[in-house]
Amino acid sequence: MRDRKKMLLIVLYTLLLLPAFLRVDSVNAGPYLDSAHGDILYGVDRYTTDGVTPFPDYSKGNCAHCHEQHASIEGQTTTPSDYLLFYDNYVSQTDGVCFKCHDNTTTYAASAIVNRSYSFRAGGWTTDTLNDILEAFTDPPSISSHNLGNIQSFIATQSWGFTSNSNPCVACHNPHSAQGDPENSPNTAKTSASRGWPVSRPSLHSTDNLSWGLWGDGTGEKMSDYAGALIYQAPYRYNSTTTFEPDGSNTQNGSNMTDFPTFCLDCHSNSSIDFIDWSASTGDKHGKKAADGTGGSYLDIDTPYTNANGGRYVLSCTDCHEPHGSPNTRMIRREVNGSLLAGTVTTTSGTETGYLCRQCHTDDRDYSSSGSVNSWEYVHHCAPDYPYSQSSCSSCHGAGLAKVVCGGGGGGGGGGQPIDCNNCHFHGSDDSWAPASLRTGRGTF
Amino acid sequence: MTLNLNTIKFIDAGPKAFMSGYDTNISDTEETGLNKCSTISHSLLPLYLIPCLLFTLALFSIPSTAVSSVTGDCSNCHTMHYSQNGTQSSGWGGSGPYDALLTNDCVGCHSSTTAVTIINNTPIIYNTTSPTSILAGGNFYYAIADDSTGHNVSGIKAQDGTLGLTPPGGSAMSSQLTCAGEVGCHGDRSTGNNNIVGVTGAHHTDDSGGITGSTVGLSYRFLNGITGKEDADWEQDNINTSHNEYQGATNFSTVSTISYLCGQCHGNSGSGGFHNSLGVGSASPWLRHPTDIVLKSTGEYADYTTYSMVAPVARPDPDNVMNTATVTPGTDIVICISCHRSHASPYYKLLRWDFKGWPGNAATNGCNVCHTSKN
Numbered sequence A: 001m002r003d004r005k006k007m008l009l010i011v012l013y014t015l016l017l018l019p020a021f022l023r024v025d026s027v028n029a030g031p032y033l034d035s036a037h038g039d040i041l042y043g044v045d046r047y048t049t050d051g052v053t054p055f056p057d058y059s060k061g062n063c064a065h066c067h068e069q070h071a072s073i074e075g076q077t078t079t080p081s082d083y084l085l086f087y088d089n090y091v092s093q094t095d096g097v098c099f100k101c102h103d104n105t106t107t108y109a110a111s112a113i114v115n116r117s118y119s120f121r122a123g124g125w126t127t128d129t130l131n132d133i134l135e136a137f138t139d140p141p142s143i144s145s146h147n148l149g150n151i152q153s154f155i156a157t158q159s160w161g162f163t164s165n166s167n168p169c170v171a172c173h174n175p176h177s178a179q180g181d182p183e184n185s186p187n188t189a190k191t192s193a194s195r196g197w198p199v200s201r202p203s204l205h206s207t208d209n210l211s212w213g214l215w216g217d218g219t220g221e222k223m224s225d226y227a228g229a230l231i232y233q234a235p236y237r238y239n240s241t242t243t244f245e246p247d248g249s250n251t252q253n254g255s256n257m258t259d260f261p262t263f264c265l266d267c268h269s270n271s272s273i274d275f276i277d278w279s280a281s282t283g284d285k286h287g288k289k290a291a292d293g294t295g296g297s298y299l300d301i302d303t304p305y306t307n308a309n310g311g312r313y314v315l316s317c318t319d320c321h322e323p324h325g326s327p328n329t330r331m332i333r334r335e336v337n338g339s340l341l342a343g344t345v346t347t348t349s350g351t352e353t354g355y356l357c358r359q360c361h362t363d364d365r366d367y368s369s370s371g372s373v374n375s376w377e378y379v380h381h382c383a384p385d386y387p388y389s390q391s392s393c394s395s396c397h398g399a400g401l402a403k404v405v406c407g408g409g410g411g412g413g414g415g416g417q418p419i420d421c422n423n424c425h426f427h428g429s430d431d432s433w434a435p436a437s438l439r440t441g442r443g444t445f
Numbered sequence B: 001m002t003l004n005l006n007t008i009k010f011i012d013a014g015p016k017a018f019m020s021g022y023d024t025n026i027s028d029t030e031e032t033g034l035n036k037c038s039t040i041s042h043s044l045l046p047l048y049l050i051p052c053l054l055f056t057l058a059l060f061s062i063p064s065t066a067v068s069s070v071t072g073d074c075s076n077c078h079t080m081h082y083s084q085n086g087t088q089s090s091g092w093g094g095s096g097p098y099d100a101l102l103t104n105d106c107v108g109c110h111s112s113t114t115a116v117t118i119i120n121n122t123p124i125i126y127n128t129t130s131p132t133s134i135l136a137g138g139n140f141y142y143a144i145a146d147d148s149t150g151h152n153v154s155g156i157k158a159q160d161g162t163l164g165l166t167p168p169g170g171s172a173m174s175s176q177l178t179c180a181g182e183v184g185c186h187g188d189r190s191t192g193n194n195n196i197v198g199v200t201g202a203h204h205t206d207d208s209g210g211i212t213g214s215t216v217g218l219s220y221r222f223l224n225g226i227t228g229k230e231d232a233d234w235e236q237d238n239i240n241t242s243h244n245e246y247q248g249a250t251n252f253s254t255v256s257t258i259s260y261l262c263g264q265c266h267g268n269s270g271s272g273g274f275h276n277s278l279g280v281g282s283a284s285p286w287l288r289h290p291t292d293i294v295l296k297s298t299g300e301y302a303d304y305t306t307y308s309m310v311a312p313v314a315r316p317d318p319d320n321v322m323n324t325a326t327v328t329p330g331t332d333i334v335i336c337i338s339c340h341r342s343h344a345s346p347y348y349k350l351l352r353w354d355f356k357g358w359p360g361n362a363a364t365n366g367c368n369v370c371h372t373s374k375n
Helices: A002-021 A097-101 A148-157 A223-227 A260-268 A377-381 B020-038 B042-061 B258-266 B299-303
Strands: A409-411 B178-180 B184-186 B245-247
Touching: A148 A260, A223 A260
Parallel strands: B178 B184
Antiparallel strands: none
């Protein structure tokens, strides 16, 4: 009897021990299966229509839609590419493996892949006709876009694990994690229910998908986190004064918004490329640095921004810029803060940049019906906290300009021209362009 | 050729057949161990579990090994005149006489009309009914209905309708793939296009001294020149404490690896090859999935530490594996067999899992065994 008990104990012991030695392969859903590429319903789905290469009916989301394990399909050898991709990782600004599917055609993709502008997705401007990533990088219609070659070169020089072979798109997007934003509904603006998280910080790049996670989806990765004691005010959705970017909800404080400054500054804090300083101490006023004011008065700003919070706002890069490309220069959005820009910004020379500024700042037309769209006499010369008195006009304008909204009439006799916005207004600028006697020393961006 | 697909009843043969004496020894050891445990007093319960624990650990850490050649009566495999009472025995193949006075050919001996995959210690690699527990190499059962799930071996099915005589990554063969011989995987290819001649004497080779690869009989599974450690039950039990140990290397040129063998047909040279630096690359970014490459010890690969029967790895020294159930990133090696079965599998391209159906099938993706964070 005692032996039988011992035997039973040993058997039980062995049964308890066995699982420790036997591997049980289980199905684990991770970030890839939650991604746009890995989704079983709308994930990657290659179907070549070149008439030569038959492509097997892999499940949607399958690795093989992007990666050829042996560059051999049904006995036909295909041209192998880096990382086992079915096409070269990067060729040019408009050619590379990503563009083979993100081009709104069925040349490679089983169904045309539509991706919209940020103005469409977050801004809610759903009549924007731009509908794929390749188009966003193509001139025309875009006249500015992120330079993929420069990105590829830049990230390879950082200690982030990229190489000269890396795909520049991967600087911003982890292809094994990036989510649809919105998810599988490219023809509608995103909502709080449909929104996803498409970017990953390049400085956190890793071949370990768990280490190189999405950016914006977690605690501490929101604009509200970035703003801290300052204020992030979400811009209006298109044609609305009650709903806000990025998801059309009434959330306004950025708690539903990716901290894009931190994301973008991974690269743009480097002096070798378009340097941006968004810091409180030395940065731009659109960033964390406090706006200048006089006696608590600040330049007039449009709703939903208020002068009561003047000096405390911090903006997201995407409030003004498209991430991929734009028909405006400097990737300036076509829709900002609830409405379309009144004109195209083809150059930073001249005053076209003002079309962007007036989306949040008070131009003469906003101030007075007698003023003109994208004229800036009011802000510069008679608004509360105006920086320059209306005297010595020719010192800046070459000749006098007629006063229009600031008291009317008078002026220096006409013949003068508006000043190029770019003389004083660009990232990192101040008014040092102005004659020494008129300079305020203020930051002007 | 007419195949004899009758159940094999009397054959005690096959590559590295499991000795009956070895069975007995293991059994005796188990018995002894149990007896020792049973004589210890209850008052020493915690203490007497210690030797049991040690015994169990030892049992699981001993690499299983087939240690000798085929045994049994000659007539199990041979017939002097291919005649028994004026006809052929029911257990013989029907298209004899066969070379080497055998009673059947390769396929005939290693096939079954049942679902059983080991019969009288003979590994069955082709069942005509769905096999219950496939062996490490897979089972040609799956290739019958679908060319893309198995190698098209002569005597089992016709040549591949899509690939013809050209294996992907390689050059056209002179004739259809065979088990052994000039266009076969097993045996010596220099002996001509004959299955039996290709493996002559191999079944009788005593390999108790080790799998050295010096002869066909001393090669892993009679794959000429290949080394490794052979699991006694051909991985029928499919557990990671007892399995084949494959030979790997850290380059494409080591001729004793299982991947090199695959590359002999699938491209050990040429830009289209699957197992050479011209076709695959020599470092990341790879052009094709590398084999005979060390599983990296960094990033997501570092998490592959428990040996997976879904996506196994090779070892640099299969004869000296301390713990068969573990994987050591930075040391162990990715091979063709990490993803593919050698004979046939239920899945597209002989894969070890339903890759083609993933992720829609909600099943395990073997890719994730190594690429642990890409799920």
